[in-house]
Amino acid sequence: MDKNRLILIDDSGEAEKMLREMERLQSYDKTCVSHMLFEFLEYQVKDEIEFLQKYEEGLTEMEDRIMSGGRDRNDVPGTILRARKELAKIVSYYGQLLNISQTLTENYNGLLQDEECARFRLFSGRMARLSEYGKELREYALQIREMYQVRMDVKQNHVLSFLTMVTAIFMPLTLIAGWYGMNFKNMPELHWDYGYLVCVAASAVIIMAEIWYFNKNGWLKK
Secondary structure, three states, rough: OOOOOOOOOOOOHHHHHHHEEEEEEEEOOOOHHHHEEEEEEHOOOOOOHHHHHHHHHHHHHHHHHHHHOOOOHHHHHHHHHHHHHHHHHHHHHHHHHHHHHHHHHOOOOOOOOHHHHHHHHHHHHHHHHHHHHHHHHHHHHHHHHHHHHHHHHHHHHHHHHHHHHHHHHHHHHHHHHHHHHOOOOOOOOHHHHOOHHHHHHHHHHHHHHHHHOOOOHHOOOO
């Protein structure tokens, strides 16, 4: 860029598309080359606030689904990872635009007037705010992932607690089975007519007593 011309180098054709769209939408004339560059940079971020707000709404919906225990939580880690990668690229993009605008604001070669420097100073402030917003969304996504992990840990702890209680309930029965499985010659219960029924009744009483005790202490509740 000099005082009379602005050259954009782009092999993808996107710059030409944006310039044509700008020409179609803008009704006023570009008074100078720097103004044209300013409008070109502004056009690239014209809908960024709405974009980031929709991104935040998507993260909020994901958080609500996790808190409500929805069934579509299996892909939450992958979704959050993709979101953080995309937000990292977005923040980097804002950082590049911020560096461009700050370099222009410095005006080390005296190419820009004070009014033109003020425009790019405003643009730098906007890019700084967008970059900060993107970083906050990345942190928000990280908090959602941590919250999801905590809930999964709690759920696993409930499962392990349940299995532990089941093991504790049936452990006395295992002891009884092992005790009477020894089949010693002088064990009186082996030849007693009511030995089997007494063993079954004792096992049932032990199980019911343990279930009552666990329930009384709230250990069977999730």
